[in-house]
Amino acid sequence: MTRNHKIFLCFLLIPILLSFSPEAEKSIRTIELNNKQYISMYDLTSTFDMQNSFDIITGKGKLFYKGAIAVYQIDLSVMLINNKLIKTHYPAIRKEGEILLPLKFFEKIINEFYPYYTYSEKQSRVYISHKSENKTISSQESVIKKNREYIKEDIPISGTDKISFIIIDPGHGGKDPGAIGKGGIQEKHITIKIAYHLERYLKNKLKKMKIQSTRKSDRFVDLSKRTEIANKMLKKNENGLFISIHVNASILHSISGFETYFLSQNPSNEEARAVAAMENNVIIFEENSGRKKYNDVEHVEAIMLTTQIQKESAGLANYIQKYLQKSIPESISKGVKKADFFVLRDSLMPAVLVEVGYISNTKEVKKLTQANYQKKIACGIGDGIIEFIKEYNKNTKK
Ligand SMILES: [Zn+2]
Incomplete structure (x- = not known):
């Protein structure tokens, strides 16, 4: 080949390579901060056909791509892609107004x-x-089909990550006394004592478990802050439990007994809600543009987020109620119930709320203020948690 031929070949190849490369491959820079790798949201949405919606106040964001959704939150090491919980070793952050996602999240999104x-x-x-x-x-087409299947798929009850921490949440505190009983007895003083006994009991029985309280003293903690404390502990390969302790009240003073709740956003008609979710899902994938699409997506996403966690929470509630019944047989078991509690709503892990008795019942409130009875309640809740963890961890792979 002559020199001229070589030059000619080079000129011929350049346009071929240029036209091929942007079609076949896309690349995006990684950003390193404190030895951690991130992807900038700006780069992500300008390189790929994804749309991001971010709420500055809550720090929550959502990435959309043809009906697929990734939900992230600043300062959290967890992300929800379709209905899968993805965990990394470090959280998504916001720096000088720019959202930075851990590289691992980006890989999972892709x-x-x-x-x-x-x-x-x-x-x-x-x-x-x-x-x-x-x-x-x-x-x-395949992406759309795949995303549609997420809703119909049956989600297993056991998670993939072992339970490694427990958050105990004593209801109310500080300026919020909770329910007030005869003689001015306040709910917040009873919940903190039971929480204290529960923490001691669990620390004694589960040596390796990390146990943390949302409050240790009589102080006010925002409801959203309580789940935030718990969610921040979620890391790669680790899962947790969230136990909120409360005392009930009723204008009917004769009512007494204990019950355990798990979250349900529409407690009265669960089945209708699931059907509606599925119908909405189809609409989303058929609609191509418009604001309405996002509202529907958000609706379905909220349901996907809670489905698996709700099943696990129901399981946890069953165990706690069962073991409470054993430890305080003198009280009436009112069973496991579903309700939409704000404190449970944002939880990314199994979460329950235990109403240990009625402050409005003269006989029961007397017992609730006794250290012995408080300890018995703590043991019941504790045994329920321990049995649930045994069953849950048995079904996890690692
Ligand atoms: Zn309460």
């Missing part, structure tokens, strides 16, 4: 949103390329 693409890392950049040129055209 895996879920673009199943026919491969992911690779090279010199401060990640490369996303088509697995096969032919499949890419029909891949959009």
